[in-house]
Amino acid sequence: MDILLYVDPSVRGEWALAAAAQLVPALRARVTLLATNEDVAAHPRWIDDAKARLEAAGIVTRVAKRPGPAERAVLAESQSGTYAVSIVPPAGRRAIVRLFKGSRVATVVRSVKTSVLVARRPSAKFSRVLVAVAGGKHSAATTLGAIEIARGLGARVTVIHIRAGVVLPDQLPLTERRHAQAGPESPTEEFDQHARVRELLAQSGVPHDIVVRDGLIVDELLSEIEEGGHDLLIIGAHRPEGAPTWMLDDVTERILLRCPIPILVLRPPEP
Amino acid sequence: MNVVKRLVALFAGIYLIILAIGTLGKGASAVGSLLQTLGVDGPTSAVGLGWIGAMILMSGSPVASIALTLLDQGALDRFESMGMICGSRLGSGFVILFVGFLHDHRARQHGKTAYIGAAAFFIAAVLCVPALLVGEWLLRDPAVIERLRMTGGSNIDSIVDVMMRPALLLVGQIPWPLLVFVLGVTMLLVAFKVLDHALPDVSGTSPRFTAVSSVLFRPPVMFLVGMIVTTLTLSVSVSITVLVPLTAKGYVRRENLFPYIMGANITTFVDTLFVSFIVKHADAFPVVLIFMLCVAAFAVPLVFIAFGPFQHGLDRLSSVCVRDPRRLLGFVLFLFATPLVLLFAI
Numbered sequence: 001m002d003i004l005l006y007v008d009p010s011v012r013g014e015w016a017l018a019a020a021a022q023l024v025p026a027l028r029a030r031v032t033l034l035a036t037n038e039d040v041a042a043h044p045r046w047i048d049d050a051k052a053r054l055e056a057a058g059i060v061t062r063v064a065k066r067p068g069p070a071e072r073a074v075l076a077e078s079q080s081g082t083y084a085v086s087i088v089p090p091a092g093r094r095a096i097v098r099l100f101k102g103s104r105v106a107t108v109v110r111s112v113k114t115s116v117l118v119a120r121r122p123s124a125k126f127s128r129v130l131v132a133v134a135g136g137k138h139s140a141a142t143t144l145g146a147i148e149i150a151r152g153l154g155a156r157v158t159v160i161h162i163r164a165g166v167v168l169p170d171q172l173p174l175t176e177r178r179h180a181q182a183g184p185e186s187p188t189e190e191f192d193q194h195a196r197v198r199e200l201l202a203q204s205g206v207p208h209d210i211v212v213r214d215g216l217i218v219d220e221l222l223s224e225i226e227e228g229g230h231d232l233l234i235i236g237a238h239r240p241e242g243a244p245t246w247m248l249d250d251v252t253e254r255i256l257l258r259c260p261i262p263i264l265v266l267r268p269p270e271p
Numbered sequence: 272m273n274v275v276k277r278l279v280a281l282f283a284g285i286y287l288i289i290l291a292i293g294t295l296g297k298g299a300s301a302v303g304s305l306l307q308t309l310g311v312d313g314p315t316s317a318v319g320l321g322w323i324g325a326m327i328l329m330s331g332s333p334v335a336s337i338a339l340t341l342l343d344q345g346a347l348d349r350f351e352s353m354g355m356i357c358g359s360r361l362g363s364g365f366v367i368l369f370v371g372f373l374h375d376h377r378a379r380q381h382g383k384t385a386y387i388g389a390a391a392f393f394i395a396a397v398l399c400v401p402a403l404l405v406g407e408w409l410l411r412d413p414a415v416i417e418r419l420r421m422t423g424g425s426n427i428d429s430i431v432d433v434m435m436r437p438a439l440l441l442v443g444q445i446p447w448p449l450l451v452f453v454l455g456v457t458m459l460l461v462a463f464k465v466l467d468h469a470l471p472d473v474s475g476t477s478p479r480f481t482a483v484s485s486v487l488f489r490p491p492v493m494f495l496v497g498m499i500v501t502t503l504t505l506s507v508s509v510s511i512t513v514l515v516p517l518t519a520k521g522y523v524r525r526e527n528l529f530p531y532i533m534g535a536n537i538t539t540f541v542d543t544l545f546v547s548f549i550v551k552h553a554d555a556f557p558v559v560l561i562f563m564l565c566v567a568a569f570a571v572p573l574v575f576i577a578f579g580p581f582q583h584g585l586d587r588l589s590s591v592c593v594r595d596p597r598r599l600l601g602f603v604l605f606l607f608a609t610p611l612v613l614l615f616a617i
């Protein structure tokens with residue numbers, strides 16, 4: 001497996017190196033260390049030092065340089081190789097700058113075809129992995145990916161499902177009684193997917209637990225991260241069906257911008 | 272055939288609304304003295320009156336229409352009329368909460384439907400109370416009122432008069448004004464019930480919106496949908512139940528629901544605007560339009576700029592209020608008592 005690791009000579013670049021040092025051996029992968037030409041020109045020895053640190057940890061590493069900015073470099077390099085995961089640190093832009101320049105990690109997650117690890121400040125060891133599942137048909141694939149990573153890391157898996165749905169009154173004064181339809185995303189299917197997730201976790205032998213919370217998706221996820229002391233968040237990336245993209249809220253981006261720990265956005269394999 | 276039925280229901284509903292307004296006008300003299308006895312004096316007590324009215328009639332729209340009729344008959348001034356319209360919105364939010372509370376109690380599922388009622392009430396309160404404060408301030412400026420006053424409309428008036436005259440002559444034979452007023456209120460309720468039958472069947476609609484239970488729409492999208500749907504349904508309550516056939520098992524994502532209810536709280540005044548054309552008082556239209564625009568002025572920045580924090584606060588507040596049965600009961604009783612305090616104690 002090949003992993004693309006983008007670094008820059010900032011403290012956030014250090015976060016990416018530290019996250020890679022834990023994740024890459026767990027996945028038994030090789031690393032391509034990517035930097036922009038501009039950063040290498042400004043700090044000539046820094047990329048070699050970074051390579052040496054990874055190799056000292058037993059990670060097979062090669063270096064690639066591409067013209068900046070970071071988003072363009074990551075996209076170009078990810079398209080040129082067969083990478084499974086891209087590791088990217090956040091740019092650390094504040095709200096006003098982000099309004100004009102956009103978010104680096106959100107742009108990368110949107111544009112690259114690989115899974116993406118957003119390398120926020122990692123803990124010394126990824127020992128608690130939180131996996132968010134929506135209860136849809138992608139839940140099993142996300143859980144499987146998380147189990148594989150947790151096994152490599154020797155970590156505990158917590159699967160979280162957030163019930164954002166509330167019950168509508170089917171009749172109010174001066175209205176007719178109205179009946180709900182049984183849709184494709186009915187609670188029955190949600191239950192089936194949960195049963196599948198439980199089955200996968202039980203078969204994996206990885207220490208695990210399942211948490212169900214009621215509330216707003218982003219808020220509850222952030223609360224669980226804070227209360228549960230999790231080190232790594234894993235979420236699935238899939239485009240919901242049934243409505244045009246411009247109408248849909250980008251929940252992944254909102255999580256990316258507010259999550260305080262590293263996040264792995266797992267992309268389902270291409271059909 | 273279905274279309275014909277719906278068209279008949281639509282025209283019958285509109286006819287009944289106009290007839291009800293005429294009837295209310297004939298019975299309003301009795302209510303004027305009743306309001307004096309109750310001590311309705313100023314916008315605060317009028318808020319209490321509108322709130323209680325919506326609780327009794329289980330809907331806000333008829334109460335807003337009654338507020339304009341009372342303005343027309345001189346029983347309320349324009350400040351009190353706007354206060355009563357504001358109260359009608361708070362009362363209708365309470366009604367959704369109360370129905371949800373009863374539904375949960377019967378179904379032994381604590382707080383699941385009451386949550387929507389709590390959210391609907393808080394949204395109405397967050398939008399309508401500041402809108403009332405700004406609206407009352409604007410109403411003090413005669414230039415604003417003068418600019419918004421409707422001129423003309425004599426053709427509409429004469430058509431309406433011709434259509435309504437026979438029925439209103441019959442109503443005029445009733446010797447007790449209070450009974451006439453009650454008859455007018457009943458007609459209004461029947462009119463809104465009839466209008467509900469005019470709504471198209473949405474169960475086989477585009478899959479774009481049947482996804483409200485499974486995917487998250489952008490808040491401005493749901494805000495616009497709420498505005499459009501309520502322009503057709505005229506009522507926040509109806510707009511909420513209209514979502515039911517679009518969902519699997521009657522669930523909707525709360526992230527989709529909040530902006531939808533906010534949009535609904537603006538265009539729910541469309542029928543009140545319509546009534547402001549029917550009553551002949553020059554201030555009726557400015558009162559409704561100013562209040563509607565003020566609600567929109569508070570709703571739009573919340574949806575487009577600060578929706579995240581607003582949504583977070585709204586969810587937390589609604590969840591806290593319905594968390595356990597005792598607290599929910601206390602919350603319902605508190606909201607039940609509040610308009611009584613506004614009406615009698617302030």
